[in-house]
Structures are given as C-alpha cells and as structure tokens.
Amino acid sequence: MIALSQLTKKFGGRGAVNDLTLAVPRGEMFGLLGHNGAGKSTAIGMMLGQVWPTRGEVRVCGHDVTTHRAQALQKVGAIFEAPAFYDYLSGWRNLEILSHYTAPTSAARIREVVDWVGLTGRELSPVKTYSHGMRARLALAQALLPQPEMLILDEPGNGLDPEGIAEMRHTIARLHRELGLTILLSSHQLAEVEQLCTRIAVLNQGQKVFEGLIADVKATRGRVQLKTPDFAAATALLRQRGIITDVADGKYISLGEGQTIAEATKLLVGANFSVEGIWQHEQTLEDFYLGLIKRKPEGEN
Amino acid sequence: MFFAQLKNELWKLFGKKRTYIGFGSFVLVQAVMMLMFKYTRWETQFETMLSGNGYLAADYISALTVALIMLTPQVLLLLPLYVALVGGDLVAKEAEDGTLRMILSRPISRFRLLLVKWIAGIIFAMLLVLALNAIALVFARMLFPWKGMFVFAPMLQTFGVFSAEDGAKLYFFSSLFISMNAIVLMSLSFMFSCLNIKPAAATILALSYLFINMVMENIPFFRDYQGWFITHHFDCWVRVFQSPTQWSRILQSELTLLAVSATAFLIGATVFHVRDIKS
Incomplete structure (x- = not known):
C-alpha cells in the first residue's frame, strides 16, 4: 500500500529524512516509531503529498504521490495530532466540507460514519463545544468518510487522557478487524504500538534504524x-x-x-x-x- | 463537485464572525455620516457651485448625491482594509489553524483548492461592495429626497448633473467598478496569503502595496508611468460620471485590473504549489 524508496527530504541544508526505504503491505498494522524530530511527520507529509521530497519516490496505493497525488490519495484517510476543524461550524458541516475534497458524499454515508464513531446526537453542535475525545472521534469520522482502504494516523493519541487513549486504541483495533483497513500508526506511545501493530519501523534522526515484525523483536533471545x-x-x-x-x-x-x-x-x-x-x-x-x-x-x- | 466545494468554501467564509466586520462597520460609519449630514451645513458649497452653473440646488441635493459623497472615504479607506483582511485570511489562516493540513490529506489538487478559495473571495468582495452601496443609498434616502444627482470630483475634472433615473443607473455602474477595485485588493492579499506567513502579515503587505502605489502615482517624477500603478486604474467608479463617459479609458483600466487580479492569483498558486505544508 505504501512504498518509500530512498526518500530524502532536506529543509535548507538540514536533512529531515535521509534515504528512507519502507514498505507497508496491504492489511498490515504498521507502527512508525521515533523521537520528536526523528522525521516521522515529514515522512507522513511526503506520503500525503504535503511535503515535496528532495529525492526518492513515494508510492501510495500503487501511484506516485508526487506526480499522481489525486489517484494515490483516493482511498486514503488521515488523522493528525491535534486535529483541526472549523470550530464555529457544526461537526456535520465539517464532515461535509472535508469529505467534498475527496468525492461527493451522501447524507446517509455521513450519518453512518457519525454513528460508527459514536457522535450521534452531537453532530449538529458547533465543534467548539466538543471535548477532546469528541474531536478525536470527529477526526476519525472525517478520515473514514471516503471509505478508505488505508488510514495514516500521525500521533492520534496525543493530548488524550488515559481513557481517551484506551478508547482510541480500541477503535484502531476495531478499524483493522472490522473494516480490514491497512493502518500506518506513527506514535510515541510504545505500549500502544506494541499492542496494536504487527510490524514496525524505527526512525532516528531521519534514518531508519530498524524495520521488522514486533513478534521478532519480542522473540529476540x-x-x-x-x-x-x-x-x-x-x-x-x-x-x-x-x-x-x-x-x-x-x-x-x-x-x-x-x-x-x-x-x-x-x-x-x-x-x-x-x-x-x-x-x-x-x-x-x-x-x-x-x-x-x-x-x-x-x-x- | 466544483460547485459543492465552492458552496463549502462560502460556508467557511460566511460562518465566521470576522467576515462581517466590514458589513458592520459600513453600517456604523454611514450612520455617523448621516448624523453629520443632518446637523451640519455641508451643502452650502454645493449650492454655490450648482447655482453658479445655472442649476437649482434644491433639485440635486438628493439621496443619490449624498450616497455618492458617503461612498468616497469608504471606498478609499475602509473597503481596501476589509477585503484585504478577508483575502489575507483565505489561505494563511487555514495554514495557521491546521485545517489546511486536513484538507491537503485529501486528493484535491492545490490549484483547484486555491481556485475555489479565490472565487469565494471574489464573491465576498462583490457582496461587500453591494452592501456598501446599498447601505449608503438606504441611509441617504432616509433623510434626503429621491431627485436628480450631482457629482463633483475636481481631481478627475468631473462635474455632472443627472436625472434621478440616469443617476441611479450610473450609481449601479459605479458599484461594478468599485467591485473590481475590491477584487484586485482581495487578490493581492490572497497572493500574499499563499506565502508561508501569518494572515495579518498578508493583509499588511497588500495594504502596503496599495499605499505605495497611491504615493508613487502622485509623485511628479512618475507622471509618465501612472498606468503602471494600480491606484491609477481605481478611479473608474468616478469616471463613469464624466460627460461624455470615456468608456475606452474605463475598459482599458478594467482590463488592466483584471490582469492584475489574475496575475496575483497565478503567482499565489505557483508559490503555494511548491510550498511544504507542515504542522
């Protein structure tokens, strides 16, 4: 689903991602680990066509993101750390606005997703009245609206309380189990990654220092x-x-x-x-x- | 899809309170101006000028004349401020708030996104001018009769008297040209908004560009180059009242302004296309 090949990004003279090669197979729950500034968000930015690579290739769903971004992202949903919304508009209106950047979305589909994430009854309230947990659920709803085959989650648990983190973890597991989504999870929370992911890659100062199965990591003598x-x-x-x-x-x-x-x-x-x-x-x-x-x-x- | 995206862009624009600052302040300023018209002897100079040219002043101190007088300071000062404020917000505010990153995780192209935003900005600018002209006329009509129109603009050597019907038509025409001025200012602030800067900086840069044009246009050294300054083309809304109307000069200016707006959009879109969007 995702294939990064010798991907490099420099901001000025500073290398944020260096020669990163990575593959996320279909159906995988993949964890991307690394400290602050390790290059995780820059790598995700390049996967979504928000950051232009200095060198290398990014392919998502078989399409080169740099040259065929629209096709590459057609079946991709994304959630970022501290998801931002139009706070003065209702949750429903936010979903309508964001989903129309992908494809026309019916009210029935929005209702279905609102129900799935558990926001029914609050979807018409302005987002500024939402709690942190509700915003996280709204973020999930907007990512699910285009019926994605893959979700890219960039620090989705940041800023949530322990209850919220547990809820988010269960939801991610449910997405993988019930909807069969391929998930790329970038997180600091190692316990969360350990419980959810089957495969991980570790970035350190822009370089991949490990890629492999969690099971292998644990089984290491x-x-x-x-x-x-x-x-x-x-x-x-x-x-x-x-x-x-x-x-x-x-x-x-x-x-x-x-x-x-x-x-x-x-x-x-x-x-x-x-x-x-x-x-x-x-x-x-x-x-x-x-x-x-x-x-x-x-x-x- | 394009119209659904445009509709959503308008929802975003007209859903926030700061979009209405311009509309609100026009009402306030015009209400204050009406009080001044009511309690001062402002019309003495006009009466002298009209009677000196053989016209009966009472026939031309009217709602249309007063509305046009009220428009002048607002078109010069307030309108640029409010359109630049909204134009500067269109991209930079979304980048600042983080919603731009949410949008750009979707398969919409950056050019398409900017085009939708720019058109929404144009609609806002036109509505703001429409409201400005309508509010001025409504306020003026509250205190002054519906009679002939008198226009005097010495800088453009414009002196005209019109019947109420002709005056109303020209008043409508002038609002179209004011709209073009507003669109140019909105496009300039939109262009700056596409850079990696704060929304307020985009607004200030657009207004600075306007004021620099205004100052340079009036420096004698640049007299031969006036056509290069956008403010030189901003006077069409007054020129429309000249007799005979110089339509070729107006058309030339409007085409220039249209080209400036389109260029500002394209520069903004190009800069935005090569930008990295980060959290």
Missing part, C-alpha cells in the same frame, strides 16, 4: 533475570562454570551457547544459593526501542 540475595557470588560461580557469558544491571545474566535456565538453577541450588527466581526476560518494545535509540547513527561523535 534476551537475557535471563536472576533473583538471589548474593547476585555477585552466584554469577561468579556461573561464569566460572561457563554457564553464563555476561551479567548486567545487577539482575540479568546472559546464558552461554547451549546452556539452559535449568542448568543454571541446578548449579546454584547445588551450591546452596537461595534462588528466589530465575526466568527468561521477555524483551519489551520499550527495551528494544531504547536500545536502538541509544546507539548513535554512523558518523556521529
């Missing part, structure tokens, strides 16, 4: 957490016997090739160490992400 009153002595013994290769943070051990948790436990118990717990530490997306971001890009001092 991680460390083993060992809980014992005398961690130093216990790990010294394990290291001496060649069961572990490394220790970290006063609680993690790395097993040597072919070694198992059972072997380590047996040795420690046999040597009268009190083992309060020993288990495989499953790597969270946060661990993985922070590990990636801490690695400085090549060429940086």
Whole structure:
C-alpha cells in the first residue's frame, strides 16, 4: 500500500529524512516509531503529498504521490495530532466540507460514519463545544468518510487522557478487524504500538534504524533475570562454570551457547544459593526501542 | 463537485464572525455620516457651485448625491482594509489553524483548492461592495429626497448633473467598478496569503502595496508611468460620471485590473504549489 524508496527530504541544508526505504503491505498494522524530530511527520507529509521530497519516490496505493497525488490519495484517510476543524461550524458541516475534497458524499454515508464513531446526537453542535475525545472521534469520522482502504494516523493519541487513549486504541483495533483497513500508526506511545501493530519501523534522526515484525523483536533471545540475595557470588560461580557469558544491571545474566535456565538453577541450588527466581526476560518494545535509540547513527561523535 | 466545494468554501467564509466586520462597520460609519449630514451645513458649497452653473440646488441635493459623497472615504479607506483582511485570511489562516493540513490529506489538487478559495473571495468582495452601496443609498434616502444627482470630483475634472433615473443607473455602474477595485485588493492579499506567513502579515503587505502605489502615482517624477500603478486604474467608479463617459479609458483600466487580479492569483498558486505544508 505504501512504498518509500530512498526518500530524502532536506529543509535548507538540514536533512529531515535521509534515504528512507519502507514498505507497508496491504492489511498490515504498521507502527512508525521515533523521537520528536526523528522525521516521522515529514515522512507522513511526503506520503500525503504535503511535503515535496528532495529525492526518492513515494508510492501510495500503487501511484506516485508526487506526480499522481489525486489517484494515490483516493482511498486514503488521515488523522493528525491535534486535529483541526472549523470550530464555529457544526461537526456535520465539517464532515461535509472535508469529505467534498475527496468525492461527493451522501447524507446517509455521513450519518453512518457519525454513528460508527459514536457522535450521534452531537453532530449538529458547533465543534467548539466538543471535548477532546469528541474531536478525536470527529477526526476519525472525517478520515473514514471516503471509505478508505488505508488510514495514516500521525500521533492520534496525543493530548488524550488515559481513557481517551484506551478508547482510541480500541477503535484502531476495531478499524483493522472490522473494516480490514491497512493502518500506518506513527506514535510515541510504545505500549500502544506494541499492542496494536504487527510490524514496525524505527526512525532516528531521519534514518531508519530498524524495520521488522514486533513478534521478532519480542522473540529476540534476551537475557535471563536472576533473583538471589548474593547476585555477585552466584554469577561468579556461573561464569566460572561457563554457564553464563555476561551479567548486567545487577539482575540479568546472559546464558552461554547451549546452556539452559535449568542448568543454571541446578548449579546454584547445588551450591546452596537461595534462588528466589530465575526466568527468561521477555524483551519489551520499550527495551528494544531504547536500545536502538541509544546507539548513535554512523558518523556521529 | 466544483460547485459543492465552492458552496463549502462560502460556508467557511460566511460562518465566521470576522467576515462581517466590514458589513458592520459600513453600517456604523454611514450612520455617523448621516448624523453629520443632518446637523451640519455641508451643502452650502454645493449650492454655490450648482447655482453658479445655472442649476437649482434644491433639485440635486438628493439621496443619490449624498450616497455618492458617503461612498468616497469608504471606498478609499475602509473597503481596501476589509477585503484585504478577508483575502489575507483565505489561505494563511487555514495554514495557521491546521485545517489546511486536513484538507491537503485529501486528493484535491492545490490549484483547484486555491481556485475555489479565490472565487469565494471574489464573491465576498462583490457582496461587500453591494452592501456598501446599498447601505449608503438606504441611509441617504432616509433623510434626503429621491431627485436628480450631482457629482463633483475636481481631481478627475468631473462635474455632472443627472436625472434621478440616469443617476441611479450610473450609481449601479459605479458599484461594478468599485467591485473590481475590491477584487484586485482581495487578490493581492490572497497572493500574499499563499506565502508561508501569518494572515495579518498578508493583509499588511497588500495594504502596503496599495499605499505605495497611491504615493508613487502622485509623485511628479512618475507622471509618465501612472498606468503602471494600480491606484491609477481605481478611479473608474468616478469616471463613469464624466460627460461624455470615456468608456475606452474605463475598459482599458478594467482590463488592466483584471490582469492584475489574475496575475496575483497565478503567482499565489505557483508559490503555494511548491510550498511544504507542515504542522
């Protein structure tokens, strides 16, 4: 659905996105991660034809966005951080206005979408009277009106309270499940991405530093957490016997090739160490992400 | 689709309160002017001039004469301000508020979007002039009779007396030419609005351009180049009252103004097309 090829954007002399190649397959729930200024919004801007690439190609739904923007965006909906509306007009009028930039939209279709997002009864009130959550739902409604096949969500949970974030998360999952939409989700909220997405890409200072499946990230052979009153002595013994290769943070051990948790436990118990717990530490997306971001890009001092 | 988009653009424009500032202030200013007409001896000079030329002053101190006098300061000062204010908002305010990014996530082309906005701006400018002329006439008619019309504009060597019927026709014609002036100003502020600047900056730039033209046109050194200044062409609404009317001169000026408006739109559209729209 989205294919970025060696995409580069420079503002003045500063590179916002550098040589980004990315593919979002149809039906995927794809997470785009990165710190503030990593280039996520610029990359999304280029996907929507709002920002012109300095170099490279952006294809959406099979069409080059730079040369065939109208065809590329015909079946795309988008939601941005802090969605903006004509506050002095009603929600309904806003939907009418925005949907007509894509195609003529019937009142029945607007009613259907208003109902789907749960704004029925408030659609005729001015948007200035809407709560933050209602604005988020209106943003979702405007994105759904053209019956998209793909949604691009740029920080949709920003500014929402925990309840609003949970609601947004459920809605995104529902969109994927019930409507079968391909979703590109750009977010800071790693827990949200971890729960929703099947595949992620991580940007750091305009460069892609990772692209892969969340399942692979989690399955990466991680460390083993060992809980014992005398961690130093216990790990010294394990290291001496060649069961572990490394220790970290006063609680993690790395097993040597072919070694198992059972072997380590047996040795420690046999040597009268009190083992309060020993288990495989499953790597969270946060661990993985922070590990990636801490690695400085090549060429940086 | 185009008309649905235009209708929506008009909803956006006429849905906000600041669009009506111009309409409201015209009512206020004209009400104040009417009080001045009522409580001062403004007509003495006119009576002297008319009787000096063999006309009976009482036949020409009328609603049409007073309405035209009321229009002059407003056409010169207030009208440019209000059309520049709305023209400057058309694109820059949407960029500032973030709604432009919402629109440009849709498959509408930037040129089409600007064309719809520009036409909405033209409709606003024409309605504002229509309201200005109508309010002036209604207020003047409240205190003055429906009689012949007297027009005196020494700068353009215009001195004319007309029957009520002819005067009303010319008054209508003059409003068309005032509309063109308003459209030019709106187009200039629209052009500036397409740059990556604040709405107020777009309005100020358009008004600055107007005032610079006005000043330079009146510098003797530039006398031979007056045709290059837009303000030189803004006087058609008064020229229409000249006898005989110089239609070729009016047509030339109106075509020039039309070209200026179209050029301003195209420059704005070109600049907007190459811009990056960011949050």
